[in-house]
Every structure is written in C-alpha cells, then in structure tokens.
Amino acid sequence: MASFEIIGGTRLQGEIVPQGAKNEALQIICAVLLTPEPVTIHNIPDIRDVNKLIELIGHLGAKVEKLSADSYRFEAKDVDLAYMESPEFAKEATALRGSIMILGPLLARFGQARIPKPGGDKIGRRRLDTHFLGLEKLGAKFNYNSKDGFFYIDGSHLQGTYMLLDEASVTGTANILMAAVLAKGTTTIYNAACEPYIQQLCKMLNSMGAKISGIGSNLLTIEGVEALGGTEHRMLPDMIEIGSFIGLAAMTGSEITIKNAAVKELGIIPEIFGRMGIKIEIKGDDIFIPQQYKYELETFIDGSTLTIADAPWPGFTPDLLSIVLVTATQAKGTVLIHQKMFESRLFFVDKLIDMGAQIILCDPHRATVIGLDRRVPLRGIRMTSPDIRAGVALLIAALSAEGTSIIDNVEQIDRGYQYIDQRLNALGAKIRRL
Numbered sequence: 001m002a003s004f005e006i007i008g009g010t011r012l013q014g015e016i017v018p019q020g021a022k023n024e025a026l027q028i029i030c031a032v033l034l035t036p037e038p039v040t041i042h043n044i045p046d047i048r049d050v051n052k053l054i055e056l057i058g059h060l061g062a063k064v065e066k067l068s069a070d071s072y073r074f075e076a077k078d079v080d081l082a083y084m085e086s087p088e089f090a091k092e093a094t095a096l097r098g099s100i101m102i103l104g105p106l107l108a109r110f111g112q113a114r115i116p117k118p119g120g121d122k123i124g125r126r127r128l129d130t131h132f133l134g135l136e137k138l139g140a141k142f143n144y145n146s147k148d149g150f151f152y153i154d155g156s157h158l159q160g161t162y163m164l165l166d167e168a169s170v171t172g173t174a175n176i177l178m179a180a181v182l183a184k185g186t187t188t189i190y191n192a193a194c195e196p197y198i199q200q201l202c203k204m205l206n207s208m209g210a211k212i213s214g215i216g217s218n219l220l221t222i223e224g225v226e227a228l229g230g231t232e233h234r235m236l237p238d239m240i241e242i243g244s245f246i247g248l249a250a251m252t253g254s255e256i257t258i259k260n261a262a263v264k265e266l267g268i269i270p271e272i273f274g275r276m277g278i279k280i281e282i283k284g285d286d287i288f289i290p291q292q293y294k295y296e297l298e299t300f301i302d303g304s305t306l307t308i309a310d311a312p313w314p315g316f317t318p319d320l321l322s323i324v325l326v327t328a329t330q331a332k333g334t335v336l337i338h339q340k341m342f343e344s345r346l347f348f349v350d351k352l353i354d355m356g357a358q359i360i361l362c363d364p365h366r367a368t369v370i371g372l373d374r375r376v377p378l379r380g381i382r383m384t385s386p387d388i389r390a391g392v393a394l395l396i397a398a399l400s401a402e403g404t405s406i407i408d409n410v411e412q413i414d415r416g417y418q419y420i421d422q423r424l425n426a427l428g429a430k431i432r433r434l
Ligand SMILES: CC(=O)N[C@H]1[C@@H](OP(=O)(O)OP(=O)(O)OC[C@H]2O[C@@H](n3ccc(=O)[nH]c3=O)[C@H](O)[C@@H]2O)O[C@H](CO)[C@@H](O)[C@@H]1O
Pocket: 023, 024, 026, 097, 098, 125, 126, 127, 167, 168, 169, 170, 171, 172, 312, 317, 318, 319, 340, 341, 342
C-alpha cells in the first residue's frame, strides 16, 4: 500500500495538461474487440484501471502495440475465448468496473461471453441490471453459476429491438450499444446515457462502419451492420480531472492554467464552480483560474441555500461532487451537497471534519458544508483514501492545510489520475510518495 506525504499550505502556479478521459478509455478500449482490423487510439491515460484493461484485452488475444506514451494500436484478429475459462481472467475482470464492457463486443462478434461480477469503487451498491436487461432485450441469455460466481451468456441470435432503459446507466448504455451495432435489424435505446464518454464511443463506432444516430441525446437508434472495420480515435481530455484542478486551484489559492481542456465538452461543470464563486476565464481552449484568496457561494435566486446535486448528463456528474464538497470548506457561505446516485460516497467527510472543516453529514446522501471563509486553514492529519474521487478531494484538502498530512491507500487515486504527485509537484506542490 503506497502513501503520499503532503506538506500543505503552498500556493501552486503554472500550466497543467489534463490526461485523456479514464471513463472514455474504458469504453473505447473494449470496443476494439468488435473488429479484427487495427484500431489506433490516442491520448490514452497511463493509469491503473486503463492499464489493467489493456492487459486484459491483450490476454484475450488482441495484439497490443504501444506506439508512444499515450497511443496504442490494437488488433483483435484472434480472440481466445477459452481465456475466459481461466482463473487469471476471473481475477483481472473483477479488478475493475470497466471490464464489464467487454461483454457487449464479445456477444456481438462471437455470440458468447462469460464474466464474473466486476469490481470498481466501493461507493455504494452498483447494480448491473441495466446492462443485463438491455442485453436480454437483444436476445442474450444469461445463466449465473453460484459455484464459480460467473455469468455465462449466450448471444448467438442478437436481434435489434426497442428498449427503455430502467436508468440512464453510463457503462450499461455503452455495453448495449456495442452489442447492438452488430445485431440484426434496428435497435432503439430510450433513456440512454449521453455523457461525452458515450458520445465519443458512438462517433468511434460510426467511423468503424456502425450506423448510430441520436448521438448526444437520450434516444439512440442503431441500425445493425454485418461487420465493423478499423479506425483511429482520439480520447477527450478527462473532464473529472479538469474539475479536480479547478477545485484544487480555488482551495489552495493558486493560479493555474488548464491547457487544451475541450471546453465545449464540459457541459455544466464550469458553471457549477462559478456558482461557488470561483472565477474561471476561458482563453481559447484553455481554462485560466486566477489566484483567488476568497470565493463566495451563491444562493438560489430566492435567497435559499445553494444545493449542488448530481444527475445524469447533461446534469452535474457525481464524480465531481467530492471535489465540490472539499472546495466548499474554505468558501464563504453554505452549500448542501446532495449525492443522489451513490450511497457511500460522502462518508469521507469525517476526515475533513478531523482536519477542521465544518460539515454536517445529514444522511448518507447529503452533507451541508459551512464554509470557513479562510478564517482558519484545515490541519494536516493522517488519513486513508476510500475511493478515487474522495482520495483526490483529500489530497486537495491536504495541499491547502497547515502542516503535514499522510494519505494512505493512494492506489485508489492512481486508478484514475496519471502521475498526480509528479504533475502537481511541477506546479510547486510538496507531495512525496512513500
Ligand atoms: C467506468 C465508468 O464509466 N464509471 C462511471 C459510470 O459508472 P456506471 O456506469 O457503473 O454507473 P451507472 O451510470 O450505471 O450508475 C451509477 C449509479 O447511479 C445510479 N443512477 C444512475 C442513473 C440514473 O438515472 N439514476 C441513478 O440513480 C445507479 O443506480 C448507480 O448507483 O457512471 C457513473 C455515473 O455517472 C460514474 O460515477 C462512474 O465514474
């Protein structure tokens, strides 16, 4: 288990380039299984979850060639379906949530797959109903074996159909889409997720020969085709990393420029930080956050306390609520953070409270933050990173705090943030990996 030692209280300054989007990468890399032809992908982040998925794809028989630090060519000409019988596969597939998305491509191309219950962050129940119900609607047959904990799936006769998803699941939509592109006939997915990750996947699939329309909306229409070909694709910058850097800049009173941020793809994210009183200047495709000692939370128009809540896209992503929460601890004013999607993602506030933040955890989904308005800094303490986003929220808290903090279990942070210690140290942070 690795740890970070952080000496807090230093202002950071400079430019930072966001990594490629983790959650996009997990979908796009699974999609290479849909074709025997080469697929070249650029701007792949060098992070644990993505590297594990690339390894898994390689073990399934795809040729994986690293072209540069962030570009890979994949060629899934010979896929070894028998690998899915091995204990190694079980271990690899449970290690990350994204692995569930090999299901759609394997069913579409080979008519069969098996998959153990996947892993991912322990941030509450993470059901897979949407994936399974959607694939079943396409004609897949699921059999769960309680002895080995595997789902055995037969998808030899996938047939396009209309479906209304029980919820707008991000990975669920991706999985169903990837099965539908090679199914017979037309599939219509209503209540589809439409995060930029999904939009990017749709664009890539279309450039491989798929026929998907409605991209960016919650109604996707997919006309099945016989086969898909190779393509070249570039990942968007990671909007969650971008949001994390905005929060970091405000909380530490730093002047930071986030380069090449694909501003048009950020949806409501800049506006939410704006409502927290954080000044953000868009310069071309860069985001400039000037040094601000103070920032004041807005209220709603009727004067009532601001609530920041998550919602499926184009609502505010749940993956940035932990960052918003920590950033609010030094704002002026009060905000109610409402994490609607996940039921165990706010418990990390006990560490912020230990550091001196004023937070009332109302229930597992809601926390009220009463901003300190810089009257007192947070205090450095020793803590553990419970999940990827809480981990970065704690890192931001530690960087702003007086004194030294230790964060244990930083593997959670490494799952999604590329060389975060080195990149922040280049801006003047004092983070040491122990
Ligand atoms: C690898 C990956 O891409 N992971 C992301 C993906 O996870 P993932 O695709 O697993 O998450 P889902 O979109 O399926 O759902 C996440 C949670 O939100 C709930 N839910 C979902 C939709 C909805 O309309 N109402 C609702 O309450 C679900 O019950 C679940 O508890 O999307 C989540 C929601 O943006 C993000 O936090 C994860 O970072």
